[in-house]
Amino acid sequence: MSQRLNNDIFLRLKKSGFRMTAERRQLINLITTSPGHFNAEKLLGLARDRRLPISRATVYRVLPLLKQIGVIQQSLIREGQAHFELSWEQEHHDHLVCQSCNRIVEFTNSEIEALQEKIAKKYRFSLTGHVMELHGICEDCRIKSDASFSRARN
DSSP: OHHHHHHHHHHHHHHTTOOOOHHHHHHHHHHHHSOSOBOHHHHHHHHHHTTOOOOHHHHHHHHHHHHHTTSEEEEEEETTEEEEEEOTTOOOOEEEEETTTOOEEEEOOHHHHHHHHHHHHHTTOOOOOOOOEEEEOOHHHHHHHHHHHHHHHO
16 A cells, blocks of 8 residues: 555656656555654654655655645644644544644544535635644643542532
8 A cells, every 4th residue: 555655656756847866665564654643853853763865955845745745734733833644545534633742643524525615606716725733731730630629628
């Protein structure tokens, strides 16, 4: 699966006029084999851990290219930094983020998607994408917090 995915991405990059260097191939392989959300610094750390010769400049140059051709999408803003995830052949989804433990829950909701289209139409916008990130406190953190509060009161 991963090799076919990588080959499809390489072909898309080539058709878009981008050169396929060894460094770009390694970066794309890193992205397609690393689960979850990532930012540029996380990719650089993973590359360093795996002893891959991927430069900071390449990461920062290639991420926008991959976003532009639909390989990755910006999914979250965490601590002022854009985080991405693989979007190639993936269903669109949104995120719930716990402000206490940073747990991320991915969800899809056709009613929300339809409402966004309706709003865009009302304001004569043609949507090209969106990022929805809802913040709150997950149930586990609420339970821990309630238990701590109860112990403190006694």
